Amino acid sequence: MPADPRARAEITCTGLGKVFAGGIRAVAPLDLTLAAGHTTALIGPSGCGKSTLLRLIAGLEEPTQGQVRLAGLTPAEQRRRAAISIAFQDPSLLPWLTVRGNVALARKLARQAPDPALVDGLIGLVGLGGFADTRPAALSGGMRQRAAMARALVTEPEILLLDEPFGAVDELTRQQLARDLPPLWQPRGTTAVLVTHSIHEAAMLADRIIVLSPRPARIVADIAVPLERPRGPALADDPAFRQILADASAALALGDAGSPPLAAQ
Numbered sequence: 001m002p003a004d005p006r007a008r009a010e011i012t013c014t015g016l017g018k019v020f021a022g023g024i025r026a027v028a029p030l031d032l033t034l035a036a037g038h039t040t041a042l043i044g045p046s047g048c049g050k051s052t053l054l055r056l057i058a059g060l061e062e063p064t065q066g067q068v069r070l071a072g073l074t075p076a077e078q079r080r081r082a083a084i085s086i087a088f089q090d091p092s093l094l095p096w097l098t099v100r101g102n103v104a105l106a107r108k109l110a111r112q113a114p115d116p117a118l119v120d121g122l123i124g125l126v127g128l129g130g131f132a133d134t135r136p137a138a139l140s141g142g143m144r145q146r147a148a149m150a151r152a153l154v155t156e157p158e159i160l161l162l163d164e165p166f167g168a169v170d171e172l173t174r175q176q177l178a179r180d181l182p183p184l185w186q187p188r189g190t191t192a193v194l195v196t197h198s199i200h201e202a203a204m205l206a207d208r209i210i211v212l213s214p215r216p217a218r219i220v221a222d223i224a225v226p227l228e229r230p231r232g233p234a235l236a237d238d239p240a241f242r243q244i245l246a247d248a249s250a251a252l253a254l255g256d257a258g259s260p261p262l263a264a265q
């Protein structure tokens with residue numbers, strides 16, 4: 001896909017906070033700027049507020065404090081432009097449509113011209129080439145997640161938000177997807193945010209890892225991942241990669257212990 005300089009969106013969160021009804025504070029007021037065209041991983045302990053932060057960025061939750069801007073527009077405005085794609089852990093495919101139908105529908109809903117070659121190409125790239133005519137009920141959980149990834153990518157979004165998209169995928173497939181999928185969005189300048197529990201996955205996919213504290217989510221560490229792409233299994237022996245894993249792991253442990261934030265690196 002050709003790089004498109006127009007399709008670059010910086011994400012800014014300013015004083016962003018969320019308290020749910022009942023008083024549960026999920027996100028502490030936080031400031032975060034995610035560079036256009038970068039992939040950022042959000043990691044943190046279970047229940048810390050990662051998904052809430054992603055949903056605030058997506059405009060699926062309203063902040064109780066502060067604001068989110070995506071290339072200067074509100075999430076709602078960007079959603080109306082069909083600039084945002086989201087892939088959740090629970091893929092919510094339409095059960096009466098095939099994989100191909102689900103993926104193709106995303107373009108229609110975004111008021112884009114049909115592109116059967118792109119649809120089938122993406123279905124092949126996520127490893128579902130033999131299942132394009134299959135309905136979701138006949139797929140495994142991991143296959144449904146991969147179909148949802150194809151659906152998220154088929155609109156060639158400016159902003160791609162991924163919430164544990166590979167949670168139900170086996171380890172080998174997960175490694176393949178971590179290698180094969182980023183080239184579909186990174187060369188286009190898509191700004192991507194990935195929620196994951198896996199430090200390894202974060203370091204494979206992202207340009208930057210934001211480590212969050214236990215609830216309410218605040219930023220504990222901000223770790224750059226300046227590793228060349230494509231990133232493959234050989235990275236396991238790369239000292240820089242191992243250092244990033246160690247830094248993220250230490251930050252998670254520090255966050256858990258309630259220590260003060262580390263300086264951005």
Ligand SMILES: Nc1ncnc2c1ncn2[C@@H]1O[C@H](COP(=O)(O)OP(=O)(O)OP(=O)(O)O)[C@@H](O)[C@H]1O
Binds near residue numbers: 020049
């Ligand atoms: N709609 C809601 N109403 C009330 N509380 C909510 C709501 N959504 C999330 N929460 C609470 O906010 C906190 C953060 O939830 P969130 O799903 O953002 O965490 P997470 O870090 O993504 O968790 P996990 O890693 O387990 O998926 C949790 O305590 C959760 O119970």
